[in-house]
Amino acid sequence: MASRIRPLGLALRTLPRTGAVAAARFPSSIATQAAARVAASARRSLSLKSFFTSRRPASESFTSQFEPVLEQADLFHPLSKSPLAPVRAKAEWIVAHGTCPVCKEHAPEEKSKAPKHECPDCGYPTHCSEEHYNMDKEHHKHVCGTLREVNEDEHDLRSGRRMKEFEFPGAQHRDEAINLSNWDTFLYTRGFLSMNSERSMRHVSHVLTYPLTIGSVLHQSSPYQLGKDLTVEGLKSLAALRHTLHPAMIPGITQSQDLRSTATHTVRIFCLGARAESHLPPHIYMQLAYLFPTTAFQIHFVGPDAIPPHTKSKEPHQHVHYEQMTFVYDNSRYESYHAEAGPFNPYYDVFFLFSPGLAHPSTKAMWKPTIPLLLDTKCAIFGTGFDEQDxxxxxxxxxGAGYELDWLMKPRENVFRSLKHEVNMTDVRQSAQCNWGIWGIRGRRYDVKPADE
Ligand SMILES: [Zn+2]
Ligand SMILES: [Zn+2]
Known part of the structure; x- marks a missing residue:
């Protein structure tokens, strides 16, 4: 599957705006409330949120809400002629805001004519006319296959079929080993059923990329190894966290004891500038918790777009408890949250920045005061990006900022990136994948003291 992933090196930061901060980053996830909120601006993505109502099995909520409308052999439709209204709306949006690449090439300064012509093979509006389409066919060929895949995936998600791939397994038996080498081994060893097509893998990876990106870095069976991906400093930081996450490793505690009762500390995961990752229903994050059955987690989603799923509340600070996890949603700027959440401890606390856009003009200023605060904690900081350039x-x-820091993980492809491509609707030649790449840093320290017990 990895062979299909290619760095696109394309700037997707010109996407339609969804909010002051959110806008500059990756197009929000299909699986999130963000997608739903974008609907108003006609960036029509399907929302998987409706499939995940609370604790009910996905299939139950699904079948109760939708009548089957499309057969599996009937998933391809030109966007403008789709039987699904949201897909037709998407076509309209692309026509209104998209670009004809041929027009653009001939007169880059002028606004191109509306891309009214739909490619018969992928169904996307791609060019202003059949003539320009034919002139550009050789170039379009390179993206046509991906667009067709996205087209069919969107219709599949709304087809009304029972989405068995979203019926996720519960807790793992303690003696069963989890293999985090890649998506396939993870899904297989965790007992995910009905993962029998690449399309199912794309759907599921798109939802699980956030919890699994976190889990795969922190877990003792991480695919990221010393020398190859991790630096010595990276291993030190992760060893500290794993000391807390895998209490069975503590001498004197055996597997036969009730490990849960020995978990004396809660691991706090701070997702800053949170957006799509905060809109996932809590039970999705249980797939992270199942990797660490003896650990209690707090996940802090911080940022103006950090909003819990299934709520109409506009409270700027909310808590949700779900089994061994507590979710905190806070809309304050990180600088003020930092003081409240401290002190920080590298044994229990870790930061994740999902597609932060540290260098992007519209978010750079926001991150400027945050990064030194994070480095000051000496806790591990991991970040992702939606393609190689990002x-x-x-x-x-x-x-370039000259921080005193150590690299924990050199930038590389994320094993648990979303396999689904997100299309830039203002220029459908561009697409990217959520959490495509990953890196890790930490404020430089010269002395590592064990945590006070
Ligand atoms: Zn044109
Ligand atoms: Zn095409």
């Missing part, structure tokens, strides 16, 4: 922009920004 990752490198963040990395160059960090390196």
């Amino acid at each position: 990752v490198m922009n963040d990395v160059n920004e960090i390196e």
Whole structure:
């Protein structure tokens, strides 16, 4: 599957705005409330949120809400002629705001004519006319297959079929090993059923990329290894966290004891500038918790777009408890949250920045005061980007700022990136994948003291 992933090196930061901060980052996830909120601006993505109502099995909520409308052999439709209204609306949006690449090439300064012509093979509005389409066919060929895949995936999500791939497994038996080498081994060893097509893998990876990106970095069976991906400093930081996350590793505690009762500390995961990741229903994050059955987690989603799913509340600070996890949603700026959430401890606290856009003009200023605060905690900080260029922009920004830091993980492809492509609707030649790449840093320290017990 990895062979299908390619760095696109494309700037997707010109996407339609959804909010002051959110706008500059990756197009929000299909699986999130963000997608639903974008509907108003006609950036029509399907929302998987409706499939995940509270604790009911996905299939139950699904079948109760939708009548089957499309057969599996009937998933391809030109966007403008789709039987699904949201897909037709998407076509209208692209026509209104999209670009004809041929017009653009001939007169880059002028606004191109509306891309009214739909490619018969992918169904997307791609060019202003059949003539320009034919002139550009050789170029379009390179993206046509991906667009067709996205087209069919969207129709599949709304087809009304029972989405068995979203019926996620519960807790793992303690003796069963989880293999985090890649999506396939994870899904297989965790007992995910009905993962029998690449399309199902795309759907599921798109939802699970956030919890699994976190889990795969922190877990003792991480695919990221010393020398290859991790630096010595990276291993030190992760060893500290794993000391808390895998209490069975503590001498004197055996597997036969009730490990839960020995978990004396809660691991706090801070997702800053949170957006799509905060809109996932809590039970999705249980797939992270199941990797660490003896650990209690707090996940802090901080940022103006950090909003819990299934709520109409506009409270700027909310808590949700779900089994061994507590979710905190806070809309304050990180600088003020930092003081409240401290003190921080590298054994229990870790930061994740999902597609932060550290170098992007519209978010750069927001991150400027945040990064030194994070480095000051000496806790591990991991970041992702939606393609190679996005990752490198963040990395160059960090390196150029002259911070006192150590690299924990050199920038690389994220094993648990979303396999689904997100299309830039203002220029359908561009697409990217959620959490495509990953990197890790930490404020430089010269002395590591064990945590006070
Ligand atoms: Zn044209
Ligand atoms: Zn096409």
